[in-house]
Amino acid sequence: MVFIDAIEVPGLGNRSYLAGGANGAVVIDPPRDIDRVLETASRRGVRITHVAETHVHNDYVTGGLELARVTGAAYLVPGGARVSYRRIPVADGDRTVIDAALVLRALATPGHTPHHTAYVLEEAGEPVAAFTGGSLLIGTVGRPDLVEPGLTERLARAQHASAHRLADELPDETAVLPTHGFGSFCSSAQAEGEATTIGKERTTNDALVKDADTFVADLLAGLDDIPAYYAHMGPLNARGPEPVDLMPPAVADAHEIAERLAAGEWVVDLRSRVAFADGHVVGSFNFEADGQLATQLAWLIPWGKSVTLLAESAEQLAGAQRELVRVGVDRPAAAATGSPADWVCEGERLRSFPRATFADLAAAGADGERVVLDVRRDSERARARIEGSLHMPLHELRARIRQIPSGTVWVHCAGGMRAAIAASLLDAAGRDVVAIDDGFDSARAAGLPVMESRP
CATH class of the missing domain: 3.40.250.10 (Rhodanese-like domain)
Incomplete structure (x- = not known):
């Protein structure tokens, strides 16, 4: 009997999968901390015989190489990926026996990367699930702009074609099991729900309901900032990551x-x-x-x-x-x-700063000595903003902190978490700061002048 277990990586907005039968299992896109995967397999009482990557990842360090080494599993990596370690290169149409009547079929789905490959799990010749990695996601697709700027439009068109290939070749009831889309910046949009099928995606996914030109134009227009560390993930994964060391660090007094x-x-x-x-x-x-x-x-x-x-x-x-x-x-x-x-030496004092709501900001009234700082991303601010506020996306703040005018800085984001990070950066730089720990939807209700973009 076939089983499929999702291994959630919520901090990164990703999922990995363990799938198989009584005598063997495959792991798709494993996280770097492979002990969680091994524990899942142990609970199932199953041996990991194969590890498969859908692509060389740009948003996290893979645990695939180490998992294959520890378990002795065959390591399947798309043949077009340039990597520095030994693996089994996978080509379109390759079939790998996982357990008895359980077969993993490779399906070339370029778009998220040029070499991206999805894997279709078949039981007795019938598709059960498609592990779609960063190609077809829930209601959206993976970003096409993480490899090389000059390839972005070409890869966006490839994403459209790959989504249609999956929809054309697989039955409606086939489960779609992506790696990205649950908060990951590898997704071009947030996933719409927790589970889906090919049939559902046919009627809801932009890649399947829009023509290629419209889809590509809309996709490119909606691309957001790329986390800076992504530039290091692909090369690290291509070289082959070192094993994880989770031993406690040295204690600092x-x-x-x-x-x-x-x-x-x-x-x-x-x-x-x-x-x-x-x-x-x-x-x-x-x-x-x-x-x-x-x-x-x-x-x-x-x-x-x-x-x-x-x-x-x-x-x-x-x-x-x-x-x-x-x-x-x-x-x-x-x-x-x-x-x-x-954590402080004797005689040293701690620092603190106030927290507030948008109602507190409104109640404070106009003040020439006050700076309202918005640290949301460009796309968020484009939808709505507080009139007169200064904008610096959080990831640009440290480099631009000297550009902030004098006065107390009231800093906000969409919900409070990023504002708190920004407040700590400003506080460390010696600025007087107030962290707005509130949802942005409360700004208009508080009477602040919110400017919204027109559709």
């Missing part, structure tokens, strides 16, 4: 934390934005462990920069390490657990 801050290293406080605002080490930055830690920190930190982590507990620290290795931030220089009082 208050003096070492101070020394690392003085040396210009990053000290990252993983606590909630509420706790951080109430009191924190001067110069530290706040990236909530329960937020989009891996994506946001990897996007903002200079690649290869030393980072020290401050956490409430060993469990919070371990969770953060796991998130960060998935994007190539492998070993924290040091770490400390406890509370801010444990």
Whole structure:
């Protein structure tokens, strides 16, 4: 009997899959922390015989090479991918026996990357599911602009053709199981729901309901910013990632934390934005462990920069390490657990800053000494903005921080998480800041002058 288990990677907005039968299983697009995959297979009591990549990933470090090494599984990688390690190159139409009547058929689906390959799981010759990676997603498709700017339009057209190939070759009841689309920036839009089929996508997916020219024009117009760390993921995956080391980092005391801050290293406080605002080490930055830690920190930190982590507990620290290795931030220089009082030297004071709502901003009234700073992305601001606000996307803030006029900075995003990160960056730079911890939809209700774009 065939089974398919989804392995969620919520911090990155991705999914991996374990699929097979009684005597063998395949893992599709595994995360770097392969212990979760091995635990899933152990619970199933099944042996992993194959590991398959749909493409060389741009948004995370794969665990495929290490998983294949540890299990002795055959490692299937699209033949067009340029990689530096031994693997079984997969070509369009290749069929791999997974277990008895269970076969994995490769289907070339270029678009997200030139070599992208989907895999159709067939039981007794009948399609059961399509592992579509970054091609056909739920209601959308994977981005075509992550490989090379000059290829973007060509790959967008390839995405349209690949989506139609999947729809033309597979029955309506075939489950569509993508890797991206659950919050990943590899998706051209947020997934619409948690599950889908070929039949559903025929009537809802832009790639299948729009003609090629309209689809490509709309897709290219809607592309958003690319996280900076993506530039490092593809080359790292092509070289072959090193095994993960999740051993606890060296413990830093208050003096070492101070020394690392003085040396210009990053000290990252993983606590909630509420706790951080109430009191924190001067110069530290706040990236909530329960937020989009891996994506946001990897996007903002200079690649290869030393980072020290401050956490409430060993469990919070371990969770953060796991998130960060998935994007190539492998070993924290040091770490400390406890509370801010444990992280400062005797006689040093903690810093704090106020949090507020949009109603508080409206109640404060017009003030020439106040700066309203919007750190949302360009696409978000294009839909609606507070009149008179200054715009700096969060990922540009550190480079442009000197451009912010004098005065108290009231910083906002769409919901509060990015505003908290921005507030910590501004606070570390010595600015007076108020973090607006509120949903942007509340801005108009609070009486603020919200300018909305016309459809």
